[in-house]
Amino acid sequence: MSRTILFQSLVIYLLLLKTITMSEEELLSVDYEVYGRVQGVFFRKYTQSEGKKLGLVGWVQNTQAGTVQGQLQGPALKVRKMQEWLRSTGSPQSRISKAEFNNEKTIDKLDFKDFRVVH
Numbered sequence: 001m002s003r004t005i006l007f008q009s010l011v012i013y014l015l016l017l018k019t020i021t022m023s024e025e026e027l028l029s030v031d032y033e034v035y036g037r038v039q040g041v042f043f044r045k046y047t048q049s050e051g052k053k054l055g056l057v058g059w060v061q062n063t064q065a066g067t068v069q070g071q072l073q074g075p076a077l078k079v080r081k082m083q084e085w086l087r088s089t090g091s092p093q094s095r096i097s098k099a100e101f102n103n104e105k106t107i108d109k110l111d112f113k114d115f116r117v118v119h
Contacts, residue, residue, distance in 0.1 A: 028079045029111070030104040033069040034086055036097035043068050044117045046091035051115035054078045061118035070118075073110050 034043070039062050047060045047068070056078055060070035072079050087099040 026076045027074065027107045027110065028076045028104060029071065029073045029107045030079060030083070031069070031071050031102045032083070032086055032099060033063075033067050033102075034090070034096060034099045035067050037093075037095040038068045038090065039066055041091050041093035043091045043094050046094075047086070048115050048117050050085050050089075051082060054082055056082055057110050057112035057115055059112065059116045059118045071112075073107065073112060 044060045044062065047070070051058060051060075051072065054074065056072050056074035058071045058073050060068060063069050072082050074082075083099070083101055086096075088096065090096050
């Protein structure tokens with residue numbers, strides 16, 4: 001392999017690596033609502049704990065409709081992990097029937113300083 005081809009391949013590789021890294025570090029904000037047996041089972045506390053563990057910020061609260069809703073913000077990869085946790089794990093006593101995610105957008109900076117339970 002000639003040096004020119006090797007150099008071009010290296011440049012393409014580095015550009016692809018930078019693109020992948022940038023997308024993983026991109027900040028996302030997403031609203032969520034979780035349905036099922038999610039109130040009275042420490043769902044908010046576990047959500048706050050998992051969010052903090054992943055380094056996310058945002059909030060979580062019960063609704064009068066018996067669901068739990070909130071907002072997540074942080075690096076895209078970690079937001080995706082939290083979405084999967086909300087969709088399938090939750091608190092030990094919870095029974096999740098579905099999780100909806102809306103208003104997903106990239107953001108330049110975080111709107112919150114921590115992850116809070118809102119009462």
